Amino acid sequence: MTAxxxxxxxxxxxxxxxxxxxxxxxxxxxxLDKLVLQTDxxxxxxxxxxxxxxxxxxxxxxxxxxxxxxxxxxxxISQLLLMGRVDMTMSNSFEAFTYVRENAPFFTIAxxxxxxPQVLIGHPDTGFDTFEDLKGRTLLIGSGGRxxxxxxxxxxxxxxxxxxxxxxxxxxxxxxxxxxVQQGFLSSEPYSISQAIGRMPPFLLLADAGFSAYQTTIAxxxxxxxxxxxxxxxxxxxxxxxxxxxxxxGPAIDAANALIKKVNPEQTDDRIRYAIKVMNDRxxxxxxxxxxxxxxxxxxxxxxxxxxxxxxxxxxxxxxxVARAYTLEFVNKGIGKPT
Numbered sequence: 001m002t003a004x005x006x007x008x009x010x011x012x013x014x015x016x017x018x019x020x021x022x023x024x025x026x027x028x029x030x031x032l033d034k035l036v037l038q039t040d041x042x043x044x045x046x047x048x049x050x051x052x053x054x055x056x057x058x059x060x061x062x063x064x065x066x067x068x069x070x071x072x073x074x075x076x077i078s079q080l081l082l083m084g085r086v087d088m089t090m091s092n093s094f095e096a097f098t099y100v101r102e103n104a105p106f107f108t109i110a111x112x113x114x115x116x117p118q119v120l121i122g123h124p125d126t127g128f129d130t131f132e133d134l135k136g137r138t139l140l141i142g143s144g145g146r147x148x149x150x151x152x153x154x155x156x157x158x159x160x161x162x163x164x165x166x167x168x169x170x171x172x173x174x175x176x177x178x179x180x181v182q183q184g185f186l187s188s189e190p191y192s193i194s195q196a197i198g199r200m201p202p203f204l205l206l207a208d209a210g211f212s213a214y215q216t217t218i219a220x221x222x223x224x225x226x227x228x229x230x231x232x233x234x235x236x237x238x239x240x241x242x243x244x245x246x247x248x249x250g251p252a253i254d255a256a257n258a259l260i261k262k263v264n265p266e267q268t269d270d271r272i273r274y275a276i277k278v279m280n281d282r283x284x285x286x287x288x289x290x291x292x293x294x295x296x297x298x299x300x301x302x303x304x305x306x307x308x309x310x311x312x313x314x315x316x317x318x319x320x321x322v323a324r325a326y327t328l329e330f331v332n333k334g335i336g337k338p339t
Contacts, residue, residue, distance in 0.1 A: 032060065032063055032064060032065035033063055033064050033065065033228075033231050034064075034065045034067070035064055035065070035066050035067070035087045035231070035235055036066075036069060036085070036086045036087045037050060037066060037067070037068050037069065037086070037087065037088050037089070037090075038080055038086040038088070038090070039070050039071050039089075039090050040071050040077075040090040040216075041070070041071045041072065042070050042071065042264040043070045043259070043260040043261075043263045043264040043267065044187075044188075044260060044272075044275065045187060045260070045267070045271075045272045045275035045276050045279070046117070046185075046216065046279070047068070047070075047090075047260070048243070048246040048247075048253065048257070048260065048272075048275075048276070049112065049239060049240075049242040049243030049244075049245075049246045049247075049295075050066075050068055050239060050242060051068065051242075051246075051257075051260050052242040052243070052246040052253055053066065053238050053239055053241065053242030054068065054242075054256070054259065055253075055255035055256040055258075055259055056242065056245060056256070058238040058241055059235070062234040062235075062237065062238050063234065064231070064234060064235055064238065066235070066238075069086065070263055070264065071090075077089055087220060087221075087224060088218055088220040088224075089218075089219050090112075090217070090219075091108060091217045091218070092116075092213060092215050092216070092217055093108075093213040093214045093215070093217070093306055093325075094148055094213065095217075095219060096217065096219065096325035096326060097307065097310075097316055097325055099219075099324075099325065100320050100321060100322075100324045100325050101316075101317065101320060105221055105222045106219055106222065107219065107220075107222060107225075107324065107325060107326055107327060108214070108218065108219050108298070108325060108326040108327070109219070109220055109225060109232065109327055109329070109330045109331070110217065110218045110236055110239070110240070110296035110331045111214035111215070111217045111218075111289075111297070111298050112215075112216040112217065112218070112239075112285060112295065112296060113214070113216040113217075113284050113285060114214070114284065114286070114288035114289060114290050114297075115205065115215070115283060115284050115287060115288070116149075116206050116207050116211060116213045116214075117185050117187060117205070117207075117215065117279075117282075117284050118145070118149065118183065118184075118185060118186070118205075118206045118215075119184050119185065119186050119189070119190065119203040119204060119205050119206065120134065120139070120181050120182070120183060120184075120203060120204045120206070121181060121182050121184045121189060121190060121193060121202070121203040122137070122181045122202045122204075123178040123179075123180075123201060123202075124197075124199055124201055126178050126179075128202045129202065130204070131153065131156075131157050131204055131209050132157060134153070134157060134159055134163075134181060135157070135158065135159065136163075136179075137163065137179050137180070137181050138163060138165055138177065138179055138180045138181070139159075139163045139164050139165065139180075139182075139183075140165050140166070140167040140168075140173060140180060140181065140182040140183060141164055141165075141167055141182075141183050142166070142167040142183060145167075145183055146164065148213075148315060149206055149211050149213075150164070151314065151315050152211055152309065152310070152313050152315070153206075153209060153211075154313075155312075157209075165180075167182060167183050171192065171193060171196060174193070175193075175196065175197070184203065186205060186278050186282060187275035187278050187279060187284075188275070191271060205282060211309075212302060212306045212309065213306055214298060214302075214303075214306070218236070218239070218296075220232065225327065225329075225330075229329075232330060233330055236330040237333070237335060239296070240294065240331075240335040240336055241335055241336070242256075243285060243296075243336060244295055244336030246276070247276065247279065247280055247285060247286070247336075249273075249276055257269070257272055260272065286336065286338055288302070289302065289332075290336070290337070291337070293331060293332035293333070293334065293337070294331070294332065294333060294334040294335040294336045294337040295335055295337075296330075296331045296335070296336075297331050297332050298326060298328060298331055298332070299328075299332075300322075300328070303322050303323075304322050307320065307322045307325075
């Protein structure tokens with residue numbers, strides 16, 4: 001189900017919203033401010049914090065009517081940006097630098113995932129334990145990965161393009177050859193493969209190779225962030241609280257999972273539980289900047305370091321103004337910070 005998330009990350013537009021009323025008044029006394037969030041793919045546990053914020057009434061509590069629109073393989077999210085059909089999207093570090101390079105009026109306001117959940121999946125009992133073990137193996141990597149993380153891995157581990165084969169989002173080539181390594185998403189493909197072969201396959205998380213991209217970020221227009229600062233802060237706070245609740249699991253998130261399964265029947269309870277477990281086990285949401293700043297946290301130091309790492313492998317051009325890719329105004333406030 002997963003292509004490299006860059007191909008799903010899109011830009012965002014903005015829609016008009018009514019005037020804000022004071023936060024001290026109850027949501028019932030307000031005209032709710034409408035916001036539309038466009039996700040990168042079909043509903044899943046990787047979007048769970050947003051659905052929790054809806055199901056638990058966290059958005060409405062702060063006067064927001066948040067509509068979550070799920071993505072899909074045939075949806076051109078960039079067009080939604082250009083047409084002004086959505087207020088914000090799930091995005092990533094690469095999209096943020098695309099905005100900078102093209103002087104587009106959009107930027108990143110939070111990063112839900114501290115670690116990029118992209119993985120490379122090998123076969124059991126084949127000595128596939130470290131990134132050095134990628135040498136001499138056939139690598140199934142899609143077009144998005146070839147222009148983002150692949151140049152980084154190629155340089156760091158002495159790999160070469162002759163190893164690459166197309167990734168067709170089909171397990172068959174992987175299952176047919178134990179020398180094959182395929183791309184995947186931590187919370188998806190390893191689970192599917194384990195169901196097919198009866199055991200969990202070994203996999204390597206790109207973040208463990210030092211690939212420091214922020215992932216599942218929130219991107220909005222600069223105009224919306226500037227004109228409606230209070231509204232956006234309320235949205236971010238409610239979203240981060242939703243993620244803090246969702247990662248704890250248990251009966252409190254049953255309603256959120258029901259929403260996910262309603263809009264995407266392919267999701268099952270077992271798959272959702274697996275996704276939540278590995279997100280927690282691998283520190284996908286709570287690690288890095290989030291350990292001090294809370295969920296969604298970002299730092300100028302990390303943005304600069306990631307940019308330089310991509311310049312060094314000719315993925316991003318020199319001379320971009322890194323500070324234009326993001327703002328720290330709405331995050332680093334300790335929401336969901338581990339105690």
